[in-house]
Amino acid sequence: xxxxxxxxxxxxxxxxxxxxxxxxxxxxxxxxxxxxxxxxxxxxxxxxxxxxxxxxxxxxxxxxxxxxxxxxxxxxxxxxxxxxxxxxxxxxxxxxxxxxxxxxxxxxxxxxxxxxxxxxxxxxxxxxxxxxxxxxxxxxxxxxxxxxxxxxxxxxxxxxxxxxxxxxxxxxxxxxxxxxxxxxxxxxxxxxxxxxxxxxxxxxxxxxxxxxxxxxxxxxxxxxxxxxxxxxxxxxxxxxxxxxxxxxxxxxxxxxxxxxxxxxxxxxxxxxxxxxxxxxxxxxxxxxxxxxxxx
Ligand code: ATP
Numbered sequence: 072x073x074x075x076x077x078x079x080x081x082x083x084x085x086x087x088x089x090x091x092x093x094x095x096x097x098x099x100x101x102x103x104x105x106x107x108x109x110x111x112x113x114x115x116x117x118x119x120x121x122x123x124x125x126x127x128x129x130x131x132x133x134x135x136x137x138x139x140x141x142x143x144x145x146x147x148x149x150x151x152x153x154x155x156x157x158x159x160x161x162x163x164x165x166x167x168x169x170x171x172x173x174x175x176x177x178x179x180x181x182x183x184x185x186x187x188x189x190x191x192x193x194x195x196x197x198x199x200x201x202x203x204x205x206x207x208x209x210x211x212x213x214x215x216x217x218x219x220x221x222x223x224x225x226x227x228x229x230x231x232x233x234x235x236x237x238x239x240x241x242x243x244x245x246x247x248x249x250x251x252x253x254x255x256x257x258x259x260x261x262x263x264x265x266x267x268x269x270x271x272x273x274x275x276x277x278x279x280x281x282x283x284x285x286x287x288x289x290x291x292x293x294x295x296x297x298x299x300x301x302x303x304x305x306x307x308x309x310x311x312x313x314x315x316x317x318x319x320x321x322x323x324x325x326x327x328x329x330x331x332x333x334x335x336x337x338x339x340x341x342x343x344x345x346x347x348x349x350x351x352x353x354x355x356x357x358x359x360x361x362x363x364x365x366x
Contacts, residue, residue, distance in 0.1 A: 073190055074117040076364040079182035080107045080357045081173040082213060083241070083321040083328045086275040087290045091260055098209070098225040099256060102272035104279065104287065105210070105226075106236055107217040107357040108328075110243055112166050113364065114141060114179050116186035119158030130165035140207055144180035147203050148187045152195075159187070168350045170249025172322030174210045178361070181214030185361040201229075217360025221276065234280040238355055240337035242315055242329050245350040246302035250324035255295050264294030284330065288317040296324035302348075303327060309347060313340035326350075 086104040093099045126135045126142050137143065145159050161183060167175035184204055188195045197215055204211030209226040219235035222228065259265060269275070269289030278286035297304045303320055306327040310318040314336065315329025331337035337353035344351035 072117055072119060073366075074115060075186045075189055075366050077114045077116070077182035077186045078362045078364050079112040079114050079167075079178035079214065080217060080360065081110045081167045081175060081178060081243075082107055082210065083173065083243070084290060085219075085236070085279070085284075085288055085319075086269055086272065087292060087322065088269040088272060089256075089259060089265065089291045091265065093256070093260065100224065101222065101226050103222040103226050104232060104272075104275060105213050105220045105222055107214070107360060108241060108243070109354040109357045110167060110173070110352055112175060112179055112182070113164040114182035114186060115162040115164075116183060116190065117160040117162075118190055119160055121158045122156045124159050124161075126161045126163070128163040128165055130163075130169070132169060133163065133165060140176040140180035140211075141183040143207055144183040144204070144211075145187060147206060148184055151199070151203050152192050154191060157191075168245045168326065170251065171245045171326035172250065172252075172320065172324045173243070173326050174214065174322065177208045177210035178214045180204065180207050181211050182361045184211075185215065185363070189363055189366070214360050218358050219279075221272070232279060233276065235358065236279065236284070236356055238358065240331040240334045240353060240355055242310060242313070242331060242337050242340045242344065243326055243350070243352050243354065244306045244310060244328075244344050244348045245326040246300060246306050247349050248300035248302055248325055250296050250300055250303070252323040254299055255292050255323040258295035258298055259292055263298050265291040268293055285317040288319045290320050292323050293320045296320055300325045306348060309344055310340070313343060315340055
């Protein structure tokens, strides 16, 4: 039985501009800057002799049936490489909070693809792995690349940022309420937010290149998310009160992030925020994507 463990990092959207109305295919056109962070799940993939697919997870709230994106990733991979009678076991050690806009499910899917490629098809290029991933979710290709990427289309057409963000300490806070991505976009479509909440992508990229992170950060979906989970506004205010800057919501929420000037400041802020919020963690930004931990 061959086994592999993959680190599946979370992401934050430094910048997210969303165009309405949604496209005829039901997706919204977005302009985004995605940043990987060291907060992560660990996905263990084991090959078994008997055919079949099974998944276990340390978090009982995560579905273990074929709605789990890691299972769907394994099915797609096996179809792409043509190993119909293989046995695959997946175990997810969950570190990324769910329904947070941190892309946890997509990260697990990407980690599963990276693990299966290492075990079964090491010659497969990143491009092919990314196209298998794109069918599973808009963020999956990002987690194969990681670092700092610009996302166009529905967020899956990637290009590396001209100037990746240098390693920075960041604090992630998630309020008790989670945000359903579908519900946030639906409120947004009904006209909540989106004016100047995020700058134009070109301005954001120029600011990022010049090291003015505060002028790059913004999220059009924040007002719609706050209309659903009011504590998102509290989380943003609390991160600011800790002296963190810039501060913003990630993706469709409800997690928010704030940048610190030092690891000490990040750790102290996370400790203070954990008294008010169920999840508050200090971590560093992460310069790559899913990574093999051990074979
Ligand atoms: P996104 O920002 O990509 O829309 P998210 O980060 O807000 O997603 P996830 O943690 O990916 O949220 O979970 C969203 C839903 O996906 C969950 O409610 C869960 O039912 C489902 N899901 C499927 N696979 C997974 C997985 N491996 N881990 C967590 N949730 C998963």
